[in-house]
Amino acid sequence: MVNAGARNKPFRIVIYTLLVALSILFVVPLYWLLTNSVQTVGSASTFWPTSFRLENYKYAVTLIDYWNFARNSIIITAISVLIPTLTSAFVGFGFARLRAPGKNVLFLLMLSTMMLPAIVTQIPTYVIFFKIGFINTFWPWFFWALGGSAFSIFLYRQFFATFPKDLEEAATIDGCSTYRIFWNIFLPISLPVIATVAILSFNGSWGNDYITPFMFLQNDKYPLATALFSIGYVFPGQKDITLTQVQSAGLILFVLPIIVVFFLGQRYLVEGVVSSAIKG
Amino acid sequence: MIRPAASGTAPALGAKPKRFRGKSFKEAMEFYVFISPWFVVFVLLGLIPLLYGLYLSFTNYAGFNMDRLKFVGFANYHKVFTDNDAMYSLGRTLLITGIMVPLSTILGFLLAVLLNQNIKNIGLYRTLFFIPSIIPVVAVGTMWRSLFVDDGVVNNALESLGLQPVDWLGYDYAMVPLLIMLLWGVGGGILIYLAGLKGVSKDLYEAAAIDGATALQRFVKITVPLVTPVLFFQFIMNIIGSLQIFVQPILLAANSNSLLSLPIRPNYVYSVHAFQQIFAYGRFGYGLALLWVLFIMILVLTVIVFSTSKLWVFYEVDQEGR
Numbered sequence: 226m227v228n229a230g231a232r233n234k235p236f237r238i239v240i241y242t243l244l245v246a247l248s249i250l251f252v253v254p255l256y257w258l259l260t261n262s263v264q265t266v267g268s269a270s271t272f273w274p275t276s277f278r279l280e281n282y283k284y285a286v287t288l289i290d291y292w293n294f295a296r297n298s299i300i301i302t303a304i305s306v307l308i309p310t311l312t313s314a315f316v317g318f319g320f321a322r323l324r325a326p327g328k329n330v331l332f333l334l335m336l337s338t339m340m341l342p343a344i345v346t347q348i349p350t351y352v353i354f355f356k357i358g359f360i361n362t363f364w365p366w367f368f369w370a371l372g373g374s375a376f377s378i379f380l381y382r383q384f385f386a387t388f389p390k391d392l393e394e395a396a397t398i399d400g401c402s403t404y405r406i407f408w409n410i411f412l413p414i415s416l417p418v419i420a421t422v423a424i425l426s427f428n429g430s431w432g433n434d435y436i437t438p439f440m441f442l443q444n445d446k447y448p449l450a451t452a453l454f455s456i457g458y459v460f461p462g463q464k465d466i467t468l469t470q471v472q473s474a475g476l477i478l479f480v481l482p483i484i485v486v487f488f489l490g491q492r493y494l495v496e497g498v499v500s501s502a503i504k505g
Numbered sequence: 506m507i508r509p510a511a512s513g514t515a516p517a518l519g520a521k522p523k524r525f526r527g528k529s530f531k532e533a534m535e536f537y538v539f540i541s542p543w544f545v546v547f548v549l550l551g552l553i554p555l556l557y558g559l560y561l562s563f564t565n566y567a568g569f570n571m572d573r574l575k576f577v578g579f580a581n582y583h584k585v586f587t588d589n590d591a592m593y594s595l596g597r598t599l600l601i602t603g604i605m606v607p608l609s610t611i612l613g614f615l616l617a618v619l620l621n622q623n624i625k626n627i628g629l630y631r632t633l634f635f636i637p638s639i640i641p642v643v644a645v646g647t648m649w650r651s652l653f654v655d656d657g658v659v660n661n662a663l664e665s666l667g668l669q670p671v672d673w674l675g676y677d678y679a680m681v682p683l684l685i686m687l688l689w690g691v692g693g694g695i696l697i698y699l700a701g702l703k704g705v706s707k708d709l710y711e712a713a714a715i716d717g718a719t720a721l722q723r724f725v726k727i728t729v730p731l732v733t734p735v736l737f738f739q740f741i742m743n744i745i746g747s748l749q750i751f752v753q754p755i756l757l758a759a760n761s762n763s764l765l766s767l768p769i770r771p772n773y774v775y776s777v778h779a780f781q782q783i784f785a786y787g788r789f790g791y792g793l794a795l796l797w798v799l800f801i802m803i804l805v806l807t808v809i810v811f812s813t814s815k816l817w818v819f820y821e822v823d824q825e826g827r
Contacts, residue, residue, distance in 0.1 A: 236720075240622055247616070248633040251692065255640070257658055258648045269656050312542045319539025323532050335543060338551060339742075340803055342749050344776070345796045346551055348783060349558035352571070372546025403535045432641030435752070439764050454643050454756075455763040467762075469651055476644040487639050491632060498696045 262473035270469075284468070285475035289456050290445070298431055298448035301438070304366045305430035310423045313373030314415065317381025318407045322393065332382075339375045344436065351440055361443050377422040380498070384418045385411060421497025424490045432483055449479050562793035569787075581794035591795060594778040597771065602747035604684060609691045610740050616691065617698030618728070631695070638693030646756025649686040650674065653757075674759055679769045682757055687750075694739050701735030702728070730819040737818045741810055745803055751776035775799060 260274045262281055285291065320332050351360070359365050393406045401409070412419075435450040444456070453475060460466040487494075537544075562581055564574045585591050620631050637645070652658050653673035660670035673682050705728060713723050754772035755761055765785055768777060779799070783792035 237624075240619065240624065243619055244624070244630045247619075248630055251633055251637050251689070254648055254652060254689065255636070257652060258644070261651065270651060270654075270658050271661070272658055316540050316543040319536050323536035323539060324529065325533035325536035328536060331540060331544070335547070338547065340745055340807055341551075341555070342776075342796060342800055342803070344779070345558060345793075345800050346554040348789065348793060348796070349554035349561060350550060352561070353554060353557065368546065368550060372543050372550065378543060403532075403539075407539075428639050428641075432639070432643075435643060436764065450641060450643055453647075457762045472647065473651075476647060480640055480644050483639055483641065484636075487636070488632075491635075495631070495696060495699060498700045 258473050259477060261470055262477050264470045266468055266470050268470070278470075281471050281474040282478065284471045285458070285478060288458055288461070288468075288471060289452065289475075291449075291475065291478075293445065294447055294449045294452040297438075297442075297446055298450065300363055301366050301434065301448050302427060302430045304363065304370050305434065306423055306426045308367070308370035309373045309377060309426055310419060312371060313377035313422060314381050314412060314419065315407065316373050317378045318385055318411060320378065320382040321385035322411075323403070335375055335378060347437060347440060354441065360441055361446060363446075365437070365441050374426065377426065380418055380422060381415070384415055384497075417493045417497035419497075420490045420493035424486060424494060427486050428483055432480075453479055558793050559797060561790055562797050564790045566790040566793075567787045568789050577790070581791045582798070584791060585794055585798050590773075591775070591778055594773050594775045597773060598748060598750065598775040601680070601683070601687075601750060601774065602744065605687055605747045606740065606743045608688060609694070609743050610736060612688070612691050613694035613739060614698050614732070614736060617695040617702055618724075620695060621699060621702045631699075634692040634695060636692070638690045640690075642752055643756070645686060645690070646753055646761075649682055649689075650757050650761070653682045674757060674769065676769060676771060679757065679771045683754060683772050686753055686757070694743075697739060698732070698735055701732040705731045733818045734820060737810075737814055741807055744806055744810065748799065748803055748806075749776055750774050751780065 257270075257272065260272070261270060263274060263277050263279065264271070264281075265276045265278055266281065266284075268275070320328065320335075350365070354360055354365055388411075392410060393401075393403075396406050396410060431448075432450060434448070435454055438447050438451040439455065442451075444452075447455070453472075458468045458472040458475060460468060561574075563576055563578060565577050566574055616634055620627060620634060624630075654660075655670065655672065655674075657673075659673065663670055671678055673679075709727050709731075710723055713727060718726065751774065752764070754768035754774055754777060755764065755766050757772060758766045758768045760766065764780070767773070767781070775795070776799070779792050779795040782788040782795060
């Protein structure tokens with residue numbers, strides 16, 4: 226199948242047509258967002274740009290407290306990427322390379338947490354954190370981060386499990402502790418997985434962590450993901466008129482870091498997931 | 506975070522480690538140390554809130570009455586099944602799940618098959634296919650809503666083709682933009698599918714080709730069976746994700762400006778109903794009961810799908826030798 230009909234011309238034409246048509250489908254909506262972000266405010270939406278107004282971007286960052294929200298995004302994302310990328314590797318190593326009673330049960334338990342709708346725990350967590358005084362602080366993200374994430378742990382575990390046992394046996398004989406083996410031998414060879422986990426955590430945090438800030442923080446501590454949702458771009462003084470062109474510009478600025486990180490890391494991404502060789 | 510190794514001993518007793526009681530005990534202890542970050546956080550911020558929430562779902566908790574909570578038995582759960590809005594939203598959610606899960610599982614797989622062809626610049630296409638799934642949902646939703654508004658690009662295109670514009674975000678069609686928007690992100694699964702496809706040994710295809718198998722036969726008899734574990738994994742993840750759909754319908758609402766905006770009725774999904782009960786009406790106990798019903802439904806469906814896996818999921822004999 227991989228090279229099915231590689232020398233078969235009609236087959237190739239079908240493949241190329243499909244690839245190009247689908248690429249257009251996947252990219253055109255984004256192209257339109259970009260077009261709309263430079264259209265005159267209040268103009269009707271068009272497919273081809275009719276004007277080029279970069280000042281929409283200036284409004285996007287001045288009409289709302291954009292840089293404050295961006296700073297909050299950076300804080301939350303830094304916590305939610307740096308810490309769990311490391312702790313997940315640590316936990317994944319345990320599941321992949323060490324034997325202990327109860328390990329399989331614990332691993333299944335860990336995987337099953339992926340099924341749990343986050344909101345089921347978040348609301349009681351809110352009540353608990355309210356009592357401790359964590360509401361409207363970034364501490365919740367720090368403590369969530371410490372535990373790593375189930376999917377990342379799973380990816381690391383699958384990757385670490387692919388190496389032969391000799392790897393640490395030789396090191397053990399040389400008097401290397403398990404912690405050193407993890408740190409000095411396994412971590413340095415797992416760059417593709419580290420990059421994969423970091424990219425996925427970045428997307429999850431910068432782009433899609435909007436409900437927890439909505440619940441746990443007040444307006445001025447919102448990250449962009451929440452702020453762009455709940456603090457719209459409206460005509461000053463007129464709450465009902467949304468400035469969609471300015472909003473598009475704000476969204477483009479918000480999406481940009483995700484695209485940049487993705488392009489920087491994408492060559493690791495496939496490799497990282499493939500080398501983890503996910504199997505049932 | 507990594508504590509200094511408490512060893513420096515590691516008795517070197519030859520190449521093959523014999524199963525000394527002390528050694529496996531030490532290994533077990535190390536295992537528990539290694540998984541402790543996850544385990545401690547799981548217990549403190551997962552299990553305890555989960556059970557606490559379960560407890561609260563049996564009370565009349567309304568956000569402010571913590572010091573005089575009343576135990577109400579199964580009243581909240583009884584209400585879930587007698588609340589018309591809850592049942593309506595559940596029906597809509599199941600409908601969306603029923604449409605989305607097969608579509609996104611199969612389309613995601615077919616996209617990955619397409620991307621697994623030996624073709625120039627395949628990396629570029631892979632990137633383009635994958636990009637929609639990395640765009641934050643806030644941007645995705647806002648973008649699709651502006652595409653589907655009355656004087657939006659979609660209607661403009663229809664008019665230029667001489668067709669009638671359609672009230673996409675209105676009552677009759679609201680599910681169409683929602684499904685299109687969800688399907689647009691179908692490329693999110695291709696990484697995992699590609700991983701599965703790349704795991705299929707080339708020797709098998711070559712052997713089959715020598716035996717005269719056509720491309721289609723090779724696909725049906727080799728590719729599909731060997732990636733069923735991946736299809737299975739994605740199928741389950743898609744079910745779990747679809748049942749929890751929450752924010753996309755809100756973003757498509759006519760005047761969506763907060764997480765508490767109401768989607769148009771046909772897109773009024775179960776999670777939105779639960780979220781509304783809690784944050785708009787302060788019915789915490791009831792809202793938690795709604796969420797627990799959802800959680801139990803996800804568990805039951807997952808168990809059912811798992812129990813069918815023997816019938817259609819192909820596992821290689823050697824599962825890491827264990």
